[in-house]
Amino acid sequence: MTRMGKEPAKIEAQLTFPPLDESHYSLRPKDAAFYKKLTGIEDDVALKQHILNVQQKAYKVAPYGSILLLSFLRRNLSELPAYQQIVRIGRTRKNPLLLDIGCCFGNVLREAVFDGFPASGAIGSDLHQELWDLGHELFKSSPETFPGHFVGGDAFDPEILAVAPPATAAVPIPDLNNLTSLNPLHGCFSVIHATAFFHLFKEDRQLHLARAFAGLLSAESGSVILGAHVGAQEKGTVNKVFNGVEVDMFAHDPESWIAMWDGEVFQKGTVKVEAELRQETYGAVETDGHPLSLFWSVTRL
Numbered sequence: 018m019t020r021m022g023k024e025p026a027k028i029e030a031q032l033t034f035p036p037l038d039e040s041h042y043s044l045r046p047k048d049a050a051f052y053k054k055l056t057g058i059e060d061d062v063a064l065k066q067h068i069l070n071v072q073q074k075a076y077k078v079a080p081y082g083s084i085l086l087l088s089f090l091r092r093n094l095s096e097l098p099a100y101q102q103i104v105r106i107g108r109t110r111k112n113p114l115l116l117d118i119g120c121c122f123g124n125v126l127r128e129a130v131f132d133g134f135p136a137s138g139a140i141g142s143d144l145h146q147e148l149w150d151l152g153h154e155l156f157k158s159s160p161e162t163f164p165g166h167f168v169g170g171d172a173f174d175p176e177i178l179a180v181a182p183p184a185t186a187a188v189p190i191p192d193l194n195n196l197t198s199l200n201p202l203h204g205c206f207s208v209i210h211a212t213a214f215f216h217l218f219k220e221d222r223q224l225h226l227a228r229a230f231a232g233l234l235s236a237e238s239g240s241v242i243l244g245a246h247v248g249a250q251e252k253g254t255v256n257k258v259f260n261g262v263e264v265d266m267f268a269h270d271p272e273s274w275i276a277m278w279d280g281e282v283f284q285k286g287t288v289k290v291e292a293e294l295r296q297e298t299y300g301a302v303e304t305d306g307h308p309l310s311l312f313w314s315v316t317r318l
Contacts, residue, residue, distance in 0.1 A: 034080040039069055041087045048092050055127060055156045071122075071155045078147045081121070083213065089121055093212065094128045098291065099243045099314035106207045106239065107134030112190055113207040114138045116199070116233065118172060119214045122152035126165050129208075138207075139165035142172070142199065166193050172226060176200075180225065181232030183283055188235070199233060206233045212244040216266040220252075223267065227282045240317045248274070248294050248311025269311060270294070278315045289316045 042065055044052070049061070058064040068090065075084050083089050094100060106113050107129060115134055117125045120141030130136045141149060146169040153159055170177035177198050184204030191201045209230050215223045234240050249255055249268035256265045269277070271292040278290045292313040 037076055044090060048090050051092055071151055075148055075151050079145050089124050092128055094125050097243055098312055099241055102241050103129055103208050104132050110207055114205055115208040116206050117141050118211045119143055121148050122155050125210055136164050142168045166196055168196050168199055178229050180228045183231045184236040186236055203232050207235050207240050209242040210244055213246050216246040220267045231282045238317055241314055243314040245310050245312045248309045287318055289318055
C-alpha cells in the first residue's frame with residue numbers, strides 16, 4: 018500500500034512478466050508437510066489447487082517472480098546458515114521481534130513461528146497489503162489465529178522507514194497494534210530477514226537499505242540481519258533469466274558485501290559479517306544459468 022499522492026515503488030530489476038504456468042508447481046517433502054500442517058489440507062490435489070488459486074489472485078496484485086515461479090512454497094528460511102540464531106533468539110530472548118522485509122504472504126514469518134518464534138513478535142512489510150491478506154487465505158488463518166503484524170509501504174519512503182544510526186542501548190518496544198510505519202521500531206528488532214530483496218535495486222539503493230535496516234536492529238549482542246540473494250565473483254551488474262523472468266541486477270561479491278556492512282553501515286568491529294557464495298539459486302525452483310547466490314548474516318557483537 019502507498020500513501021496518498023505518492024507513486025508506488027518499482028522493482029527495478031525485473032524486466033519481464035510472463036503468464037502463469039502451473040508446471041512450476043513442485044513441493045519437496047518438507048515443504049508439503051509444512052503446508053499440509055498449516056492449511057489442514059492433506060490431499061495433494063486439493064492442496065495444489067488451493068495454492069494455485071491464491072497464486073492467481075496474488076499475481077494480479079503483484080507479478081513478482083517469486084509468485085510466478087511459486088518459489089514462495091519452499092521452506093527457505095531454515096536453509097540459511099544463521100537460521101539457528103533465529104530459533105535461539107525466538108526461544109530465549111524476552112519479547113523478541115522479527116521483521117521480514119518484502120514479506121509477500123508472510124511465509125517466512127510463519128516458518129519461524131512454526132519453529133518456535135512467538136507470533137506476537139512477527140512483523141511483515143511489503144508494498145501490498147493485499148498479499149498479506151492473501152497470506153491468511155493461503156494458510157487458512159486469521160488475525161486471531163496468526164497474530165503477526167503488518168506494515169505496508171515502500172522501504173525507501175522515510176515516512177515508512179527513515180535512516181537512523183544504529184542503536185547503542187536498549188530501546189523499549191512500543192505498542193505493535195495498528196502500526197503504520199517501521200520508524201517507531203528503531204533499535205527494537207532482534208532479527209531482520211531480507212532475502213531476494215537487495216538485488217532488486219542498484220548499488221547506492223542497496224547501501225541505503227542496509228543503513229535503514231541497521232537503524233532498526235537491536236543493540237543487544239547476537240541481534241542479526243540475514244538473508245540470501247544473487248551474488249557475483251566480482252561485484253557488478255549481472256543479467257539472468259529465471260524460468261522466463263528476466264532480471265538485470267547489481268550483485269555484490271562476499272568481500273564488498275562484508276566491507277559495506279562492517280565499516281560503512283556499522284562502525285568497524287561492532288558486527289560480525291559472514292558471507293559466502295554458493296552455486297545454487299536460493300528461493301527458486303529452477304533457473305536458466307544457475308547464478309551464484311550470496312548467503313549472509315550481520316550479527317551485533
